[in-house]
Amino acid sequence: MIGKCNWCSINDVESDAQPVPGTARPGGRTARTRERVLTAVAAILREHGYDAVTVDAVAERSGVHRTTVYRRWRDPGGLLADTLDAAREQPWEPPDTGTLLGDLTEINHQVVAALADPASITQALIAASFRSPAAARALRSFWADRYARAAVVVERAVARGEATARVDARTVVVAACAPVFHELALMRGPAVPGLAESSARIAAAAVAPGPSVED
Amino acid sequence: MIGKCNWCSINDVESDAQPVPGTARPGGRTARTRERVLTAVAAILREHGYDAVTVDAVAERSGVHRTTVYRRWRDPGGLLADTLDAAREQPWEPPDTGTLLGDLTEINHQVVAALADPASITQALIAASFRSPAAARALRSFWADRYARAAVVVERAVARGEATARVDARTVVVAACAPVFHELALMRGPAVPGLAESSARIAAAAVAPGPSVED
Incomplete structure (x- = not known):
């Protein structure tokens, strides 16, 4: 699934699970063992839960x-934590659509896609984080990494003069994504049309040049 | 704890647990039984988890x-669902500080207070919602009720000319609260200073009169 850019690329672990016979796999035996184990974790999580x-x-x-x-993994917490660490290690580049609203909307579409799948591995990992402190720590690291990488979309908007720097870049990205997580992961609601856009629009409007409610 | 206004008044169930001897309790034996049971649920959740x-x-x-x-309650899911139903039945009035930013900030302070307590019953119920479909449904109803009641803070701001009606009122309130839930309930991070304010500010700025990023 090279070239596919997901906010949460955990699914890619599984998509790499069945290499073409004879294909060279990078990383040697230890890496192959890890891949087999994490593929199994993802499949079990998706099918049967934590x-x-x-x-x-x-x-x-x-x-x-x-x-x-x-x-190597000790217990379910260790297995889940490594699943998230593997996802964090996947290459992820934030979108670069040319506008802040476009970039935040595209990130939100990726978050919606990761959460709205009926067999969402992301939802399963969020649920697991409430059971396993190791999984909770790994999920926090995963999100910290994604928000740090995504901050560049705000920085580029500031450089373009499309946004003021009055709000911290990470805060803006979290503001854009958080309603999607709230509706889909916490309230377990359906993905209502326009959710990705409306949340992105609020965050983008808050840093648009011009008077804010209060500086 | 009469007069205390909390976003999530679940704690009040417990605070009413030890009536002054001789005090008349409203609702009769069935209501008293429910109160004793829900008080026990809250205490067990807080101390030992789901x-x-x-x-x-x-x-x-x-x-x-x-x-x-x-x-009457059948199983743990039924007990948790009724705990949330009881919380939803508690009187809750959104703040009326005179400004949208003030109102949203006050709501967020209440959300922070409900989540940041080391023995937060709200956090325990969120965790439980990932295990029990009944608890998940009850949590969704609880939040639906709170967001519906809170919408008036946006409607008042529109009436004052302080906000435009270009964004749905519920969407604005969710946008204000969601980053707090994301940081404290999903990322399980500490309550960083200014979180309640910064999230409220972004939501308020997005509906402030003037040009938005795109209408």
Whole structure:
């Protein structure tokens, strides 16, 4: 799935799961073991939820020996944390549509896509973060990384004169995305049409040049 | 705790738990039973989390007979759903500070207070909503009620000429609150100073009269 740019590329772990036979895989045996294990974690999470992600189940599904899974990942929290770390390591570049509103809307479309899938692995990981402190820490790191990378869309808008710098860039990106997470991940509502756009529009309007409510 | 106005008044269930001896309690025996049961649910949630909220544990802690708890609430999901329904029934009036920014900031302070408590019952209920479909439905109803009631702060601002009606009132309130939920409930971060204000400011600025980024 090279070239596909997702806010949360966790799905790509799975999409790489079935290499063409004979294809060289980068990273050697340890990397291949990790990929098999994380592919199994993603599949189990998606199909059966957090409670089903056990060392035994992951060993069986991945074909990796139980003692290897145990030694390297220890427990469900370790498995979930590494799933998120793998997602964070995926290349992700924020969009560059030419306008702040366009960029924030595109990021939000990616967030909607990641959350609205009925078998969303992102939703499963969010749910897991309420059970596993290790998964919660990994999810925080994942989002911290994405928001740090996304800040450039605000910085570019400021450079274009399209936005003032009166609000911190990360705050603007979080403001754009947070309503989507609130509606889809916390309220578990449907993805209503226009949600990505309306949330992006509010954040973009708040930093548009001109008088704000109060500086 | 009469007169205290909280976004999430779930804590009030507990604060009413120990009536002054001889005080008349409204609602009769059924209401008293419900209060004892929900007080026990809140205490167990806060102290031990979702997994500890069982019919047996609630019966023991509340002193209400197990068969009564089972007949009326059925399972942990039913107990959590009724806890949220009780919170929704609490009187809550949105603030009326005279400015949209003031009102949204005050709502956000209430949300921060509900989430930042180390033994936050709100956080415990959010976590529970990922385990129990009944709790998830009840949490959605609770938030739907709060956002519907809070919409008046935007309507008043429009009437004062302080805001334009170009964005739906509920969308504005969700935009103000969502970053607080994102940082404290999803990212499980600390309540950084200024979070309530900065999120309120972005939402208020987005509906301030004047040119928006794009209408």
